[in-house]
Amino acid sequence: MNVKQKEIVSLDNSFCIKNNNFIAFITKKNKNKSSDIILKETLMFKGFNFDNIASCNQIHSNRVQFIEKSGVYQETDGLICSLNSKLILLIQTADCIPIFIIDEINKLIGLVHSGWKGTRDSIVQSALSIFFNKGSKKENIKIYLGPSIKKCCYEINEDVSKYFNDKYLISKEQTLYLSLIDRIKDDILIEGIKSKNIFDSQICTMENQEYYSYRRNDNGRIYSVMGYK
Ligand SMILES: [Zn+2]
Numbered sequence: 360m361n362v363k364q365k366e367i368v369s370l371d372n373s374f375c376i377k378n379n380n381f382i383a384f385i386t387k388k389n390k391n392k393s394s395d396i397i398l399k400e401t402l403m404f405k406g407f408n409f410d411n412i413a414s415c416n417q418i419h420s421n422r423v424q425f426i427e428k429s430g431v432y433q434e435t436d437g438l439i440c441s442l443n444s445k446l447i448l449l450i451q452t453a454d455c456i457p458i459f460i461i462d463e464i465n466k467l468i469g470l471v472h473s474g475w476k477g478t479r480d481s482i483v484q485s486a487l488s489i490f491f492n493k494g495s496k497k498e499n500i501k502i503y504l505g506p507s508i509k510k511c512c513y514e515i516n517e518d519v520s521k522y523f524n525d526k527y528l529i530s531k532e533q534t535l536y537l538s539l540i541d542r543i544k545d546d547i548l549i550e551g552i553k554s555k556n557i558f559d560s561q562i563c564t565m566e567n568q569e570y571y572s573y574r575r576n577d578n579g580r581i582y583s584v585m586g587y588k
Pocket of ligand 1: 564
C-alpha cells in the first residue's frame with residue numbers, strides 16, 4: 360500500500376461511504392510534516408482538489424453552518440454540506456473532539472469541533488438540527504467521534520465543572536475529570552440517533568503520542584477531513 364497510511368487514519372472502513380469518490384480521514388502527529396502538508400499530499404494522492412476545501416475560524420461556539428462554497432468560514436465550529444457540492448470539509452483539533460456526521464441517503468456530511476464550551480452548548484445538536492431541517496431521518500445518520508482527550512486525562516476546575524451534570528464528572532484523589540464524550544453521546548441519543556450508529560475512536564490524545572495534544576504542549580493540530588468529488 361502507499362506510504363500515506365502512516366500519516367493519516369482513514370475512516371473508510373468504519374462508518375463511511377464505500378466509494379472511491381469519498382474521503383474521510385484524520386491526520387496523525389508527524390515530526391517531519393505539518394498537517395497542512397499531509398492534507399495536501401493526501402488529497403493529491405487520492406485525486407481530490409485542494410481548492411474545494413471549506414474550513415472555519417473556530418471560536419469554541421455552537422455555531423454550525425450549511426455551506427455550498429469552499430473557503431474559510433468565520434466564527435464557526437461546524438460545517439455541513441451536500442455531497443453534490445463536492446466540497447472537502449476541514450476541522451482542526453488538539454484534545455477537542457472532532458465529530459464526523461454522515462447521512463448517505465440524504466447525501467449530507469458534516470464536521471464539528473466540540474471542546475468543552477461547544478459541548479456545554481450542545482454543538483452536536485446544532486449540527487443535527489440542520490440535518491433534520493434538510494430532510495435527514497434519524498435512522499440514517501451515522502456519527503464518528505474522533506481522537507480527543509478522555510475522562511482518564513481531562514482535568515478540570517470548578518469554572519468548567521459547574522456547567523456539567525455530575526454524571527459526566529469523575530473525582531479521583533481530589534482532582535476532577537470531565538467526560539465530554541459521554542455528554543456528546545447523550546446529546547446524540549436524545550436526538551434519536553441509534554447507538555449502533557455512533558462510533559467512537561476510543562483514543563485519548565493526551566496518552567497516545569501518535570496524535571497532537573494541546574495539554575501535552577503540542578503546537579500542531581489534528582486535521583479531520585471529509586469530502587466528496
Ligand atoms: Zn487519557
